[in-house]
Amino acid sequence: MAPLLKVENLRIELATRAGVAPVIDNLNLELGHGESISFVGESGCGKSMTALAIMGLLPEGIGRVASGSIQFDGEELTTASPRRLREIRGNEISMIFQEPMTSLNPVYTVGEQIAEVLRAHQGLSQKAAWKQAIELLNAVQIPNPKSRMESYPFQMSGGQRQRVMIAIALACTPKILIADEPTTALDVTVQAQIFDLLRDLRAQTGTSIIMITHDMGAVAEMSERMIVMYAGRKAEEGPVDQVIARARHPYTHGLISCVPHIVANLTEERQDLTEVPGIVPGLSEFGQDLCLFSSRCPRVTDQCRQARPPEAHFGNSRISACWHAEEL
Amino acid sequence: MSDLLDVQNLSVRFGVRRKGGFFAKPTYLTAVDDISFTVRKGETLAIVGESGSGKTTAALAIARLVSGLTSGKILLEGRDLLPLDREDLKDMRQKVQVIFQDPYSSLNPRKRAEDIVREPLDSLTDKSISEKREIVDGLFKAVGLHPEQKRLFPHQFSGGQRQRIGIARALSTQPEVIICDEPVSALDVAVQAQILNLLRRLQTEFGLTYVFISHDLGVVQHMCDSVAVMYMGKIVEHADRLSLFNNPLHPYTAALLSAVPSVDPMLREQSRRILIPGDPPDPLDLPKGCRFASRCPVAEARCRDVAPRLKLAGSNHRAACHLVEDETSPLAGIRS
Numbered sequence: 001m002a003p004l005l006k007v008e009n010l011r012i013e014l015a016t017r018a019g020v021a022p023v024i025d026n027l028n029l030e031l032g033h034g035e036s037i038s039f040v041g042e043s044g045c046g047k048s049m050t051a052l053a054i055m056g057l058l059p060e061g062i063g064r065v066a067s068g069s070i071q072f073d074g075e076e077l078t079t080a081s082p083r084r085l086r087e088i089r090g091n092e093i094s095m096i097f098q099e100p101m102t103s104l105n106p107v108y109t110v111g112e113q114i115a116e117v118l119r120a121h122q123g124l125s126q127k128a129a130w131k132q133a134i135e136l137l138n139a140v141q142i143p144n145p146k147s148r149m150e151s152y153p154f155q156m157s158g159g160q161r162q163r164v165m166i167a168i169a170l171a172c173t174p175k176i177l178i179a180d181e182p183t184t185a186l187d188v189t190v191q192a193q194i195f196d197l198l199r200d201l202r203a204q205t206g207t208s209i210i211m212i213t214h215d216m217g218a219v220a221e222m223s224e225r226m227i228v229m230y231a232g233r234k235a236e237e238g239p240v241d242q243v244i245a246r247a248r249h250p251y252t253h254g255l256i257s258c259v260p261h262i263v264a265n266l267t268e269e270r271q272d273l274t275e276v277p278g279i280v281p282g283l284s285e286f287g288q289d290l291c292l293f294s295s296r297c298p299r300v301t302d303q304c305r306q307a308r309p310p311e312a313h314f315g316n317s318r319i320s321a322c323w324h325a326e327e328l
Numbered sequence: 329m330s331d332l333l334d335v336q337n338l339s340v341r342f343g344v345r346r347k348g349g350f351f352a353k354p355t356y357l358t359a360v361d362d363i364s365f366t367v368r369k370g371e372t373l374a375i376v377g378e379s380g381s382g383k384t385t386a387a388l389a390i391a392r393l394v395s396g397l398t399s400g401k402i403l404l405e406g407r408d409l410l411p412l413d414r415e416d417l418k419d420m421r422q423k424v425q426v427i428f429q430d431p432y433s434s435l436n437p438r439k440r441a442e443d444i445v446r447e448p449l450d451s452l453t454d455k456s457i458s459e460k461r462e463i464v465d466g467l468f469k470a471v472g473l474h475p476e477q478k479r480l481f482p483h484q485f486s487g488g489q490r491q492r493i494g495i496a497r498a499l500s501t502q503p504e505v506i507i508c509d510e511p512v513s514a515l516d517v518a519v520q521a522q523i524l525n526l527l528r529r530l531q532t533e534f535g536l537t538y539v540f541i542s543h544d545l546g547v548v549q550h551m552c553d554s555v556a557v558m559y560m561g562k563i564v565e566h567a568d569r570l571s572l573f574n575n576p577l578h579p580y581t582a583a584l585l586s587a588v589p590s591v592d593p594m595l596r597e598q599s600r601r602i603l604i605p606g607d608p609p610d611p612l613d614l615p616k617g618c619r620f621a622s623r624c625p626v627a628e629a630r631c632r633d634v635a636p637r638l639k640l641a642g643s644n645h646r647a648a649c650h651l652v653e654d655e656t657s658p659l660a661g662i663r664s
Contacts, residue, residue: 042516042517042518042519043516143606157607158379159607160607187378187379187543188378188543188545188584188587188588189378189583189584189587189604190378191587191589192586192587192589192601192603193603193605195589196601196603214516214517215517215589216591217546217588217589217590217591218589219591220589220590220591220593220596221589221590221596241593244591254518255517255518256591258517258518258520258521259517259520259521259546260524260546260547260549260550260551261546261590261591261592262545262546262549262573262585262588262590262595263549263592263595264592264594264595265574266549266569266570266573266574267570268570270550272525272528273521273524273525273550274521275518275521275522275525276518276521277522279486279488279516279518279519280516
């Protein structure tokens, strides 16, 4: 079957004071029907920018698709009219954001906000939309959905607000749900609830999920495949468990081993965490013909500083953009 | 080793006004409710819990940085910090310093890095200018910043470097205790490791005692020597590192641990997630029994009627649950 979403040779340029920088530099990816993938990386690596490009929400006048294509269900999105994109957004592809407080309107009740989506996209009447909204609140497991419809966002807890966001995002049963760090602002027990909810809804509706995160644990819980991004480029791609078991890019390895993971059967022994020295390069350094991770990489050689590494393909559709991928 | 910090029956209350407006009687929100714990010199006590559990309030109360009504005793080397005022407080502030969560908002944007680091020395000590300069130079080196960066302003640093400035500032008065309030949660994952390693290195180097506040159990597991788990203002479990992580007794602790997403497929298979439904109770309308009872998977009638006290459940292990018996979690039966 053809993939639901196909991104080819995508290049997104951002106008900065210092000139034009490629925030996304020749990115390829595919998302299957009902599949869940994760974009992983530090801030400033282009994860959210990729998502915004798919949604047609690049910052106007600053960011633009310079070349490449984004095909959704066979339809080219980079050249689609704003009107068509508006139809797709919310209906076919929707998104939930990190901070559920700032993405809900504080002066409307949550019921009004969910019903609005249904009226705008599905042309439901006021009454039908209201009724449907109650069912959605019920589907995201908010207790007493009928009375909660009248609540304002500030009257709800963070977890409940994120549930409302999910209800809005799923109102029109989209084919793709993009979740941009959906649980970063939430407590772990609430995070667990939200993950369970997303998994259940995905099983019921067959929605594909793109999750953006920096938490490898969350990736392992939620996705089958992951794409590790660094400085606007794909560093590594592959099935989650395989990548975690054996990373084929030093950056991926660094991301996994720099985090103290909860372990079963803890012992007295404690070692220093592996450090990835330095920070993600600034936008002005993006796009150079070298490995952009070379300045922080423990395995760096001259080759890395001289040319951008090509994407090496391995079995199980694994990809690594590292000159030394073979040795890893 | 001896207890450096001994907190006894600490409570913090904040006055809040509910319905009824100006003339309504103020009611009180008890953010920290009668908690006691000790920290040995050179060790790290982690206080974990979710937002609203009172962990930050408890820690900041130790640094005398909360405005609420505080009662109980906070003994540092045997001396109670709570009744101190003015000059005595200055002395105390040299000994207890804080590293804050957000390195973006906790540094004055109009001051240079060296001035920020030197500030506690200016306001709390009467050292000479040359002494202070020497100390600041040493601190820059200790936290891994270049001496040339001394004249820069906070916005010229990355998040990790800013946190290093915050750490240098906290170290300037040679404190005994440092309260680390979520010191890495605002940082990128790769930078977190740099700061955590630095904190551990400094601890050994200067014999520091940390009270480490975090909601990230992975970080806590790596950093702590003992852990206090808080829920709705109460300590529900308190144990040394190995006992707490290997044998969590309180159902809330077990649920908290099982909620952490794991990269280890084995661990994911093994530990079935203990889901706790719903949200915590309203802090202004707390139940009379156990505060966790409404969400607890094994709660019984007595849990809703009588509040459990924190009691010894093993060596160096205390838990506040009616159902914990002889180092056995009440969840032992339902967890496979």
